[in-house]
Amino acid sequence: MGVIIERATGSVQIVEHSTSSKLHHVEGLGDLSHASIVFSRDERYAYVFGRDGGLTKLDILNGAVAKRIVQGGNSIGGAISQDGDLVAVSNYEPGGVRIFDASSLELIADLPAIGTNNIRSKVIGLVDAPGDRFVFSLYEADEIWIVDLTDREHPETIKFTEVGRQPYDALITPDGRYYIAGLFGENGMALLDLWHPERGVRRILDQYGRGKEKMPVYKMPHLEGWAVAGDTAFVPAIGHHEVVVVDLRSWGQVSRIPVHGQPVFVMARPDGRHVWVNFAFPDNDVIQVLDTESKKIIRTLKPGKAVLHMEFTPRGEKVWVSVRDEDQVQIYDTHNFEKVTTLPAEKPSGIFFTNRAHKIGL
Amino acid sequence: MGVIIERATGSVQIVEHSTSSKLHHVEGLGDLSHASIVFSRDERYAYVFGRDGGLTKLDILNGAVAKRIVQGGNSIGGAISQDGDLVAVSNYEPGGVRIFDASSLELIADLPAIGTNNIRSKVIGLVDAPGDRFVFSLYEADEIWIVDLTDREHPETIKFTEVGRQPYDALITPDGRYYIAGLFGENGMALLDLWHPERGVRRILDQYGRGKEKMPVYKMPHLEGWAVAGDTAFVPAIGHHEVVVVDLRSWGQVSRIPVHGQPVFVMARPDGRHVWVNFAFPDNDVIQVLDTESKKIIRTLKPGKAVLHMEFTPRGEKVWVSVRDEDQVQIYDTHNFEKVTTLPAEKPSGIFFTNRAHKIGL
Numbered sequence: 001m002g003v004i005i006e007r008a009t010g011s012v013q014i015v016e017h018s019t020s021s022k023l024h025h026v027e028g029l030g031d032l033s034h035a036s037i038v039f040s041r042d043e044r045y046a047y048v049f050g051r052d053g054g055l056t057k058l059d060i061l062n063g064a065v066a067k068r069i070v071q072g073g074n075s076i077g078g079a080i081s082q083d084g085d086l087v088a089v090s091n092y093e094p095g096g097v098r099i100f101d102a103s104s105l106e107l108i109a110d111l112p113a114i115g116t117n118n119i120r121s122k123v124i125g126l127v128d129a130p131g132d133r134f135v136f137s138l139y140e141a142d143e144i145w146i147v148d149l150t151d152r153e154h155p156e157t158i159k160f161t162e163v164g165r166q167p168y169d170a171l172i173t174p175d176g177r178y179y180i181a182g183l184f185g186e187n188g189m190a191l192l193d194l195w196h197p198e199r200g201v202r203r204i205l206d207q208y209g210r211g212k213e214k215m216p217v218y219k220m221p222h223l224e225g226w227a228v229a230g231d232t233a234f235v236p237a238i239g240h241h242e243v244v245v246v247d248l249r250s251w252g253q254v255s256r257i258p259v260h261g262q263p264v265f266v267m268a269r270p271d272g273r274h275v276w277v278n279f280a281f282p283d284n285d286v287i288q289v290l291d292t293e294s295k296k297i298i299r300t301l302k303p304g305k306a307v308l309h310m311e312f313t314p315r316g317e318k319v320w321v322s323v324r325d326e327d328q329v330q331i332y333d334t335h336n337f338e339k340v341t342t343l344p345a346e347k348p349s350g351i352f353f354t355n356r357a358h359k360i361g362l
Numbered sequence: 363m364g365v366i367i368e369r370a371t372g373s374v375q376i377v378e379h380s381t382s383s384k385l386h387h388v389e390g391l392g393d394l395s396h397a398s399i400v401f402s403r404d405e406r407y408a409y410v411f412g413r414d415g416g417l418t419k420l421d422i423l424n425g426a427v428a429k430r431i432v433q434g435g436n437s438i439g440g441a442i443s444q445d446g447d448l449v450a451v452s453n454y455e456p457g458g459v460r461i462f463d464a465s466s467l468e469l470i471a472d473l474p475a476i477g478t479n480n481i482r483s484k485v486i487g488l489v490d491a492p493g494d495r496f497v498f499s500l501y502e503a504d505e506i507w508i509v510d511l512t513d514r515e516h517p518e519t520i521k522f523t524e525v526g527r528q529p530y531d532a533l534i535t536p537d538g539r540y541y542i543a544g545l546f547g548e549n550g551m552a553l554l555d556l557w558h559p560e561r562g563v564r565r566i567l568d569q570y571g572r573g574k575e576k577m578p579v580y581k582m583p584h585l586e587g588w589a590v591a592g593d594t595a596f597v598p599a600i601g602h603h604e605v606v607v608v609d610l611r612s613w614g615q616v617s618r619i620p621v622h623g624q625p626v627f628v629m630a631r632p633d634g635r636h637v638w639v640n641f642a643f644p645d646n647d648v649i650q651v652l653d654t655e656s657k658k659i660i661r662t663l664k665p666g667k668a669v670l671h672m673e674f675t676p677r678g679e680k681v682w683v684s685v686r687d688e689d690q691v692q693i694y695d696t697h698n699f700e701k702v703t704t705l706p707a708e709k710p711s712g713i714f715f716t717n718r719a720h721k722i723g724l
Contacts, residue, residue, distance in 0.1 A: 001404075016404070018403055018404050018446065041380055041676070041677075042363075042378070042380050043405075082677045082678070082679045083679050084380065130633045130635075130677070130678065130679070130697075131697055132679075150697075175591075175592070175632075175633050175634045176633045177633065177634070177635075195635065195655065229537075230537070231593060231611070249593070270537075270722065271492045271537050271538045271539065271722060272537045272539070273492075273537075273539075273557065293557065314403070314719070314720030314721075315403075315444045315492070315720060315721070315722055316444070316492065316722075317444045317445050317492070317494075335492075335493055335512075355717070355720040357676070358676030358677060358717040358720065359676075359677070360632065360633060360677055360678075
């Protein structure tokens, strides 16, 4: 099953991907621009993080809102703990992280993001990590924090300072080991090895960033969209019409692949053989597919205006694509690249399938 | 959710791992010694492959047998296609593969395993691969076959001959790219790159096998139990008290780790940091945990007599362990290694959680 965000109307569609059909339509979720979702470990509930600070617990079996609170002024994302007991929300306003009981949505912990510079910072790049930990970055404070909730009453926080200027988004590798934050204020990225927090944060990929001649950035790429295939990651360049290929063992740049526009999401098909890329305005009517072995573009598709997101079915035989300005979700066969079917949707953006419940960092 | 095989009584338990409880008990599944399971893509149905050739479609939501057929004389395992439409069963007697409609269990294709030596061979190591393909090995014929069911009416078979003497079990890497068969009749393993079947089968790991001074083998290790962590695989040695460490890029042996007994299953925790190992008789009352970074044993547990199988919860915070002769399933916290709870079960063997539905090759 899955949930499709309809960003303009504050509604969601609940769908299933065995026969590609809509099951429910649910309204009243507030401001869903830039909304994201995590799932309960039993895949029954979706936690929807809205831009207005709303946290909605959605019962996807019954197609109804189970509970809804407004927990902050401006939130940007969230995560669920490894054991499924805790839901964390990262807030821009007031800057910090709030942690809730996944069942009742009662507040368990409130962590204001006040860095060593004494500024209350926006929080970005919040992810879950093995061992009931959450990891996140402080935009104005240039810090990365790990909070460990093994002891619910006494969360322990480890803080890393001066990680680099203005971390703007982050990701965790699929095994939950490496946390990587992109830096808006300078080139390079900040890497934290969660198996060895004692080694601190180090800088990688010095070539990565806007570069000397800063191009206008139409949309910041989503780092969650890092595609990992074997030893290699495929990463959207910032402001450049390129996908950056990174060696995951040395954390160095291998090459750069020229593509159609500024990439936003770079997503690996679950078997890692292809990578699908969508683009920022004005090139956002196109998707390109790269072969991870030859590092070449093997297909260019034109789904229509404003391709915002792509989600693969769990074993990767199909991909669902939200095409906002066409009010469509298009479903493609990933082997022959043919469009299988189209579902109507009201200004669709994010698509989230429930198998994310079983993955670290999603 | 999940299913636990009770091998002696031909019954299964249906369980859930959010609160670790039993939901249903279902009987009448025939001979379940060495039984295995795959799940429908919506996680509602389990297909149980019994030793007596029985194929049972189990409705795990309602805790009832939805359909049961006896499709062969002696079957050993099965697989479900990437799109979820087809279930394949590998048979010892009569040697071959039969492919059924996952919904109705109607026969779609029957592939007798007659090799170039004109002998009807036992089939082992049947797995699914991306693109609605199944891959399997012929024990007496020394062959590996790929069957492609893109066109249901006309399955296409590619055959690889002289792959090595007596392939006895096989696995596919988690990305669905490499198919690897263990050889009983000689040392080494047979490797097929499914991205490049035109390159044929090549031999790897020449040191792998029983060796010159053949030790008695109490139980053949399960190759499905290959633990992949980063670039490295941890593989049970045959007949030796060792776990073999393999470099997945060169396919060479890195080292061998001495362990308590003859390993049977070597399973990586989902984050890849630890590997859990159980052993063949007479050492089958012990589990050892290896650290994948230091390659050292960090914990030895004694769950009790006849530890047969281990299954991690999807994100790896717990592991369920079947202890046959104690009539118990024990559940451990994988961070502090403490036993969390014990469930009674009648001679439990395999434990299968439904998140397998979303994985390639499981």
